[in-house]
Amino acid sequence: MSKKILQTTVVGSYPRLSYVVEAVAKYKKKLISKEELKKITDHATTEVVEEQIKAGIDIIADGEQYREDMEVYFAERISGFKEGDWIRIWGNNYYRKPIVHKKVGFIAPMTVEDYLLAEKVTAGRAQVKQMYTGPYTIADWAFNDAYDSKADLVLDLARILHKETKELEKKGCPYIQIDEPALSTHNSKDELEIARQAIEIVTKGVKAKTAIHICYGDFENIFPGLLDFKIDLIDLEFTNNQFKTLDIIKKYDFNKELGFGCVDVHTKRVESKEEVKENIKKALKILPPEKIYPKPDCGLKLLTREIAFKKLCVISEAVKELRAEL
Numbered sequence: 001m002s003k004k005i006l007q008t009t010v011v012g013s014y015p016r017l018s019y020v021v022e023a024v025a026k027y028k029k030k031l032i033s034k035e036e037l038k039k040i041t042d043h044a045t046t047e048v049v050e051e052q053i054k055a056g057i058d059i060i061a062d063g064e065q066y067r068e069d070m071e072v073y074f075a076e077r078i079s080g081f082k083e084g085d086w087i088r089i090w091g092n093n094y095y096r097k098p099i100v101h102k103k104v105g106f107i108a109p110m111t112v113e114d115y116l117l118a119e120k121v122t123a124g125r126a127q128v129k130q131m132y133t134g135p136y137t138i139a140d141w142a143f144n145d146a147y148d149s150k151a152d153l154v155l156d157l158a159r160i161l162h163k164e165t166k167e168l169e170k171k172g173c174p175y176i177q178i179d180e181p182a183l184s185t186h187n188s189k190d191e192l193e194i195a196r197q198a199i200e201i202v203t204k205g206v207k208a209k210t211a212i213h214i215c216y217g218d219f220e221n222i223f224p225g226l227l228d229f230k231i232d233l234i235d236l237e238f239t240n241n242q243f244k245t246l247d248i249i250k251k252y253d254f255n256k257e258l259g260f261g262c263v264d265v266h267t268k269r270v271e272s273k274e275e276v277k278e279n280i281k282k283a284l285k286i287l288p289p290e291k292i293y294p295k296p297d298c299g300l301k302l303l304t305r306e307i308a309f310k311k312l313c314v315i316s317e318a319v320k321e322l323r324a325e326l
């Protein structure tokens with residue numbers, strides 16, 4: 001069997017479908033029940049899974065239609081958190097920063113049902129990966145009123161997410177992605193070391209492919225330390241920072257697989273196929289094609305559905321041509 005090369009994937013989120021946005025607004029006004037909302041988001045999941053397959057993506061995700069944000073969603077499903085006050089994060093975007101008020105604990109699987117739904121819809125036409133917010137980011141984006149140190153909190157969250165990972169693996173999930181965007185916003189070796197220990201706990205004994213996604217921050221400070229993480233694949237943003245990340249990683253012996261951001265999700269302009277091919281060729285100068293996973297820089301949720309779909313299509317068209325040329 002020939003080696004799989006340049007397998008295309010996504011980071012995770014897909015633009016929320018308009019009827020999901022409407023349903024969430026109704027749910028907040030208590031006009032529909034949690035069960036009714038779930039039916040609607042499940043239907044949206046089936047649509048966005050189909051859309052990713054139609055775009056020709058090899059490894060798809062559930063599209064996170066059910067997720068309001070990547071912090072509160074998990075804080076609500078782990079014991080030991082309580083709701084906090086509204087905090088402004090960027091622009092006019094606010095979230096309720098959760099508070100850790102006692103020891104955190106695993107309640108039930110948080111992503112398994114969504115994985116299984118995506119897998120069922122996909123029915124073997126693509127691989128399905130599952131993603132969740134990592135222990136370092138969950139801790140970093142919450143107030144800690146319970147633990148003596150941030151490290152203790154992060155490592156306890158890592159034990160919870162290890163359980164989650166094992167549950168996903170048990171259900172056959174082949175590819176599990178840990179989202180750690182907070183990691184690139186801190187520039188101390190101590191913080192990176194906390195995250196390294198946490199990931200070691202999360203991925204211990206896991207045979208499924210494990211990945212870490214990090215974006216929009218200072219990558220200079222997380223390399224080469226990130227290469228010591230017990231993880232199979234590092235998934236980063238490249239296009240938005242004009243491939244400066246490549247200049248950083250090529251300084252080191254890159255011993256992982258690479259999730260390679262080859263389209264920018266912060267611009268509505270859809271890149272041309274030639275542009276995307278040129279972008280991927282930059283990664284091919286550093287790594288062999290079986291280690292490169294072309295994908296958008298980050299989740300697609302801030303784009304319109306139409307543009308998100310077009311960006312995925314152009315990735316798979318570019319890869320199709322590159323595979324024939326290699």
Ligand SMILES: [Zn+2]
Pocket residue numbers: 011181213214215297298299
């Ligand atoms: Zn991201």
